[in-house]
Each structure stands twice: as C-alpha cells, then as structure tokens.
Amino acid sequence: MALIKANTHFPYITTIIVFTALVIMLFLGFWQLQRMDEKQQRIAHIEQAKQQATLSLPKVISEVSHYQDYQAHATGSFTETLFYIDNKLHGGKPGFYVLAPFNTSYGVLMVNMGWIENKGARGEMPSIKLPSNRGELTRLEGIVYIPTNNAFVKETNQAFGQFPALLQELDLAQISQHLNTEVLPFVLRLLPNDSTDLVREWKVMSMQPEKHLAYAIQWFGLAVAGLTIFLISLRKRSS
Structure with a gap:
C-alpha cells in the first residue's frame, strides 16, 4: 500500500x-x-585558399562549391544596371552592398562593388559610377562568394527590369528575374582599391x-x- x-x-x-x-x-x-x-x-579552407594562385573564371565555374573563398579573375564589361542590397551595416552605420552585372564569355557574373553608406531618405539609393571600359574589356579580381538565402527575409521588389533595383537580400534567382537572364551561381567580391569610395572589407563569418x-x-x-x-x-x- x-x-x-x-x-x-x-x-x-x-x-x-x-x-x-x-x-x-x-x-x-x-x-x-x-x-x-x-x-x-571554413577557416582552414580560407587559409588554404589564400595559398593558391588566382583562378580563372572557367576554373571556378567547373566546381563552384569547392572554390568558395578563393581569389579569381574575370574579363568582361559592365552594363549600367545596378542592384542595391539594403540593410547592410558597416561600423554601425546602415548602408548598401552595390552589385553590378558583368558580361563575360562564360555568362553574366554578379560583381559586388562594395559597401556604401546610406545618407539619404529611406529607399533612396546613392549614385554610383561604374568603371568606364572605353571600348576595351575590363579585368577584375576578387573573392568567390556563394550567397545563402535568408529564410526570414522575403523579397518584395517585383518591379522586374526597373533599375537601379533595391533588394532586401542577395538572391541570385531574384536578380536573374530582374535581368531576364541566368547569372552565374556565385558573386565576385572585388578586392580593396584606393580609387573607389566603396568599402571592401568582406566579413567572412558573423560569429567565430x-x-x-x-x-x-x-x-x-x-x-x-x-x-x-x-x-x-x-x-x-x-x-
């Protein structure tokens, strides 16, 4: 009991x-x-990538996932089309990543030109001047970056084909719709350059x-x- x-x-x-x-x-x-x-x-992979020679664009395309964080070069030409990725912070200040399509022999490569501060009103995008080709092809060097989609951020810009385009996240599928053409499955983050006001301090990971x-x-x-x-x-x- x-x-x-x-x-x-x-x-x-x-x-x-x-x-x-x-x-x-x-x-x-x-x-x-x-x-x-x-x-x-990832850190070990980045250190390994730093020891490698700069890759050609077709080499990266052949196995994109393997060459994340590697340095690569591409030759082509810009159009006047620009994408601004909103809500990007640098030094505690709000701003944008500025992306531009770069036409190459292997497809359209999205190039991250860098970060610029948002000094205007909400939704107002600062003016950016792209490098002038002057009838010649431009050679770019940068870091291979494969963007991941944020499930908590929903893109609202459905005004396809209207530029400059303001996006909430770096979504290559959305960018393809705006351009009405396929883009390569990675972004080239340009290396630092004193000749531009755009900030190119690429943060690899948000948490150590x-x-x-x-x-x-x-x-x-x-x-x-x-x-x-x-x-x-x-x-x-x-x-």
Whole structure:
C-alpha cells in the first residue's frame, strides 16, 4: 500500500517537462558544437585558399562549391544596371552592398562593388559610377562568394527590369528575374582599391568558433543544473 501511495504522488507531468527541456538543451549544445566545427573547417579552407594562385573564371565555374573563398579573375564589361542590397551595416552605420552585372564569355557574373553608406531618405539609393571600359574589356579580381538565402527575409521588389533595383537580400534567382537572364551561381567580391569610395572589407563569418563553444558550454551547464535541481527536489519529496 505504501508503494502504491508513493507512485500515486510521483510528479509525472513535471518529469516529462524537465526531461523534454533537458533534451532540447542537449540538442542545442551539440548543435553549437557542430557549428563550431563547421566554422573551424571554413577557416582552414580560407587559409588554404589564400595559398593558391588566382583562378580563372572557367576554373571556378567547373566546381563552384569547392572554390568558395578563393581569389579569381574575370574579363568582361559592365552594363549600367545596378542592384542595391539594403540593410547592410558597416561600423554601425546602415548602408548598401552595390552589385553590378558583368558580361563575360562564360555568362553574366554578379560583381559586388562594395559597401556604401546610406545618407539619404529611406529607399533612396546613392549614385554610383561604374568603371568606364572605353571600348576595351575590363579585368577584375576578387573573392568567390556563394550567397545563402535568408529564410526570414522575403523579397518584395517585383518591379522586374526597373533599375537601379533595391533588394532586401542577395538572391541570385531574384536578380536573374530582374535581368531576364541566368547569372552565374556565385558573386565576385572585388578586392580593396584606393580609387573607389566603396568599402571592401568582406566579413567572412558573423560569429567565430570560440563563441559557438561558449554557447555549447552554457547549454550543457543549464542541462546539468536543471537535472541536479530536479533530482534534489525528488529526494526532498521522498524524504
């Protein structure tokens, strides 16, 4: 009878809630460790890329995913078309990334010209002067960047073909629709150049691996603390 009475008062609902929380915290901890590992691999990949010679455009196209962060060169010509990617911060100031289509023998390559501060009203885009070809082809050098779409940002600019175009994110599929032509599946981030006012300080990752490790330790610590408190409360309950 004493055993039945003890089982009757066992906190089943609380136990389910606690263990569900523990599973979630452990999952988040291991996820942060996974992100740390991914960032470490990315850093190693970047260091490897720095040791390599500048790649040609067809070489990059042959295996784009492998050449992320590598330096490459391309020859072609600009059009007067410009895309402004909104809500980009630099030094705490709001601004835009300025992208321009670059016509090459291998397709249209989107070139990130750099960052410029937004000093005007909301939606007002600063004027940018593209390099003049003067009848000759232009040779560009930059870093290969494969953009990833942000699921939390929804593009609203449906005025296809109207330029300059203001976009909420760097979405190559959307850019293709605006240009009414396919573009190559990566962006060339131009190298720094003193002859332009555009800022070219490319941030590879928003969070360093050490930060992910710190978050993982926090989640594991919370899981241990939660389990300890729960076991102590059970012991007091049964005493």
